[in-house]
C-alpha cells in the first residue's frame with residue numbers, strides 16, 4: 001500500500017446513485033482499491049445498471065441495493081455495516097419538483113441514516129453550480145473553496161439546479177455537524193470522459209450535441225471542465241486521507257466555449273461542429289482564474305481535457321450515441337489548442353484507435 005492511502009482492509013462503503021455517470025466511476029475506483037462496495041439504485045434490476053456487475057471485482061465485492069434517498073428505511077438498510085458513505089445521487093435536471101425534495105430531505109436522510117448506521121465519514125458530491133454563479137465576483141478573483149453562488153441570482157436566472165445543489169451542500173454540512181459525522185465535499189464542474197453506463201448522461205450529451213450538429217451556434221460563455229476519472233479519484237482521496245474535510249474544488253481547466261469548440265473541431269474534423277458564436281452583444285467572456293490546489297495537495301493529478309474529450313467521444317461512438325466517421329482512423333495526431341489571445345495552452349499527442 002502506498003503512503004497515499006490508508007489500508008482499507010476490504011472495508012465496506014456505500015455509494016448512492018451508483019449506476020450514474022460519476023457514481024459508476026466512484027464504484028470502479030473503490031473496487032480497484034479493495035473496498036467492499038454497496039451501490040444504491042432506485043431499481044437495481046433495471047438494465048441501465050447492468051454495467052455495474054461487469055466491473056473488475058464486482059462479482060466478489062459489489063452488492064447493488066434498492067434505495068431511494070426519499071425512503072429513509074431503504075437508506076438505513078443500504079448503509080448497514082458501512083464505514084463510509086459516498087452521497088453522489090441527485091437528479092441532474094432543472095425541475096424543482098424533482099430537485100428540491102432530493103436536495104433537502106434526501107440529503108438530510110442520507111446523513112442521518114449514515115450516522116444511525118454508525119458510518120464515520122461521508123463524502124458528498126456537490127457541483128460548481130453551487131460555487132461560481134455570482135455576477136458580483138470580480139473577474140480577477142480566484143475561484144476557490146470559499147466561493148458560493150448567489151442564490152437569488154441563480155433563482156432569478158432559472159438556474160434551479162444550482163439552487164438545489166447549494167441547498168443540498170448546506171444541508172449536508174449542517175446535518176453532518178449536528179450528527180458529529182466527518183464530511184468532505186467534492187465539487188466537480190462539467191464532467192467529461194468515457195461513460196461506463198450505456199445511457200447518455202447530461203454532461204456527455206453537452207458534447208454530443210455539438211458533434212451531431214444539433215447545436216447550431218455556441219454561447220459567448222465560459223465553463224470549467226474535469227475528467228470523470230479525476231472526479232472519482234477525488235472522492236476516494238477525500239475519503240481516505242486522514243484529516244481531509246470541507247470542500248474540494250474539482251476543476252481541471254476553464255475554457256471559453258470557443259476553445260472547447262476548437263478542441264472538438266481539431267480532434268474530430270469529420271463532425272459538423274458549429275463555428276458560429278451567438279452574438280449576445282457583449283464582449284468575449286474571459287476565462288476566470290481558479291484554484292484546485294486543495295485536491296492537488298491530496299495527491300490528485302488532473303487529466304488533460306483533450307484526453308477526456310477524445311475518450312468521451314470514442315466511448316459515445318462505441319455505445320452507438322454518435323456515428324463513426326472514417327476520417328478518424330489516423331494513428332497519432334498532435335493537438336494544438338490556442339486561447340483566444342493566441343497563446344498555446346496545451347499540446348499533446350493522442351493515440352487514436
Ligand SMILES: NC(=O)c1ccc[n+]([C@@H]2O[C@H](COP(=O)([O-])OP(=O)(O)OC[C@H]3O[C@@H](n4cnc5c(N)ncnc54)[C@H](OP(=O)(O)O)[C@@H]3O)[C@@H](O)[C@H]2O)c1
Pocket residue numbers: 016017018019020021022023040041042043067068069070088089090091092102125126127128165187188189190191192201202203
Ligand atoms: N456530470 C456532471 O457534469 C456533474 C458536475 C457537477 C456535479 N455533478 C453531480 O454529480 C452527481 C452525479 O451526477 P451524474 O452526472 O453522474 O448524473 P447521472 O448519471 O444522471 O446520475 C444521477 C444518479 O442519481 C440517482 N438519483 C436521482 N434521483 C434519485 C433519488 N430520488 N434517489 C436515489 N437516487 C437518485 C440516479 O439513480 P437511479 O435513477 O438509478 O435511481 C443516478 O444514478 C450529482 O450529484 C450531480 O449533481 C455532476
